[in-house]
Amino acid sequence: MFKAKIIEDISLYQKLRKQIFWALIPLGVLSFFTNVAQMPLILFIFSCVILVVALIAVRKKRYIFENLTLDKTIEADISNLTIKEKGDEIVSFSISELDKITIKSVVDIGEGATDLINIAKGNIPTSFMEIEKKGHKERFEFIIESHYMMVQINKLIEQWKANQLQVDKVI
Known part of the structure; x- marks a missing residue:
């Protein structure tokens, strides 16, 4: 997850x-x-x-x-994508019903000196998940706070692709 x-x-x-x-x-x-x-x-x-x-x-x-970041969380597993606010589910999407998922994932911003220089210049890396369902798109920007979660999202992408879901990973 x-x-x-x-x-x-x-x-x-x-x-x-x-x-x-x-x-x-x-x-x-x-x-x-x-x-x-x-x-x-x-x-x-x-x-x-x-x-x-x-x-x-x-x-x-x-x-x-x-x-600015603590109220809402995004949770995803092989079958569901859920948005929660303070632990309460706001909206949930079934992965099988989605037409396309576009993901860009970057490990937590500001880890090294180069990252800090880029942030100071305004080149801030962003992570997002954009889902498309029947022509309607929704985009969620998020912060990945650990290497473990980065590994989890990469595993999830591979599982979704194995289940024939159209997943695009933006670099």
């Missing part, structure tokens, strides 16, 4: 870019602490204040980030 958090608000990506900026401020301030013995007291106090403010901002941004 595959599970992931649905991104409900597309502005999440812009907020994520800002969060990276705020996360870099404490890093810069901490680099000043390496030379604490040579630092004037007023500069040391000023650096501590900036560090505390930046850490509070990062925590607040993380809270906003979680609120």
